[in-house]
Amino acid sequence: MHPMLNIAIRAVRQAGNIMTKYYEKMDSIESKQKGYHEFMTYVEKETRYQMIAIILKSYPQHTIITTDNNTMHTGDQHVQWIINALDGSINYIKRLPHFSISIAIRIKGRSEIAVVYDPIRNELFRAWRGHGTQLNGYRLRGGMVRDLEKAILSTNCSFKMNPNASPYIKIIEKIFTQCADFRRHGSVALDLAYIASGRIDGYLAINLAPCDFAAGELLIREAGGLVTDLTGSHDYFYNGNFVSGNVRIVKALLAHIRVK
Template identity: 35%
Template sequence: MNAYRTIAIRAANRAGDYIVKAFNDRDRIIAKMKDLNDFVTNVDQQAEWLIIDTIKASYPEHSILAEESGLKEGSDKDTIWVIDPLDGTRNFIDGNPHFAISIAVKQKGKTVAAVIFDPMRDEMFSASNGDGAQLNQTRIRVAAEKKLEKSILATGFPFRSSSNVEEYLNYFSALLPACSDMRRAGSAALDLAYVAAGRVNGFWEFGLSDWDTAAGTLIVKEAGGLVGDVKGNPFSSRAKSILAANPHVFKQFVQTVKNF
């Protein structure tokens, strides 16, 4: 197993144990609003510290980009760990057991290892560049469905700002009748992991950050899927949207929204 993936799994397990204990003891959770509809808790912050502490024990020279503490450059600026310690914080606050830890390792901008861990279900999605994707110890592949009309798509609403709502609704209005159904569960990291595992046929959203997508994009690609923006262009951390799907659904999705 890729050494970076091994450390990412170790870090995710350590943070996951803490998150599960906090989830089961609601009095330990202190939540505050970072921005409109954007929350953080003391559990996010402590989980992030546990992840960084685990990484630094093995790679003290590496750089860190984490959602809550930002960018901390090490002597090795070419290797960056991209961390979301608790993706789905609002679910966590409300007692909805659907959230995940997301950890990716980038070298010179290319993701080489990735982990998405659902601590409530004990599901560890992982990948390293060129070695395929796994759920725990089992190899996973994207779904084989060839038709968008028979596909279930996952999505996320642009809840942080009203600026993308009208554009999002245009896409939603075109896609809902074109597919079998749409799901909005509240964790982009798990949505991407579910695409990789074949549980949904595609995922699309606007306005995500690198820590939301860095791990999931590699896991989807290593599971045989495609990742781009909603117009089918190559995906980057600066993209304003994301589309991840099996190759057949990806192409039909892009065709459906080509005129927007």
Template identity: 40%
Template structure:
């Protein structure tokens, strides 16, 4: 497949992703007999999501039975709940596209060790495209090294996004963001699978991406792939705490800084006092991310420069209501 020497845990993740992809591809040929359930309005789960997730978990736990699992459809009901290793899984990101036969969906698998994402795989079964990264070793699409785009002007930028679609989402807030970004950039796109969108930033197809309402399994793998491709990922204030904040912005450094400037007023980060019980004095990055706008947000270049200087590993911080 590739000349790149892969980490053993990454190899297992790739095997799991391809196994799930085969299940999804087979099911895509018989959509008319697909059983679909509704988790909430406009939020669907199919027997394919569940079968793909079961295959992924079986593959991962067969290789690493002492690891923990955080999966979209089954939460943390599998594996070792308190392991230092946790697999974060979305078996089919873009279920609504899949149901309609629109070939934009993927499998997303990430591995975190001590709350730091170390391995990432996003597999697009319709194109047989495999995006992957190991922390410190770069990001790849199949056997090609990925780098974020070199564009520096917002007026030249193509930006990806996702629309709010669940009951309770703040649609009016999103429309204000949409209007601001749309009038600044060259174009906005919304294919409907956030994990793939993040990979498209890493590949330079997009110059940036932003969305609200996402869960950890939507962004864990893609965020590492972006940072390993030289990009930046954060919440709307440009801080590194995003995985459980339900807001994310990602991009090449220059465009990221400019987009953070635009999105900072719309941030809804969880306040420090709401996380105190969970943080238990660990000094997690959450505490710094819950303050008001950073001073650096007054200049886009300062935002990007500051983010790069303190760009640490992609961290996760578990909250009890994050299982979805």
């Protein structure tokens, strides 16, 4: 196994231990005194600190990028660790057991390693470029659904109307009538891991940050899936717009997006 993959796995597992410990204390006196949002922020900071400490102990010269593209440690820009210490914070606050921790390692602008960890289900998705995607040691090959009308899709859209979301809502409305159903789980990284495992057939999102999808997109590609932006190009790291699934599902989604 790649040594950096080993460190990434160690970091997400240690962070997961912290997160599940506090998850059980969500209704404690301490959390109520702090307020649920403040308590969640405290947990996220502690898990992030633990992840960074583990990474820098082995690779002190590397750069670490966290949520919202903040650079917590600036080192060798050729090697970047993109981490998300808690993806699905609202679910965490509500004790809805669907959230994740993720790490993507990019070397010279190319994703090489990805880990997405669900600490509640103890499911660890991992990918190493050229070596495939695995879930708890078992190889994943993505979904086999070929037709959009049979596909279960997911999105990051909250369906809460606002002026900026209006064009995207129209796209969702159009595709909704063509697919089997839509889901919105609240953790982008887990949704993308589910694309890689075939639990979800397609994903459509806008305005994502790299920490949201950097790990998931490699999981999908190494499982045989396709990732593009809304135009079918590969600029999603720069514009944050994201379409994924197997080749036929992505082509069908892009065809509907392009129709005015």
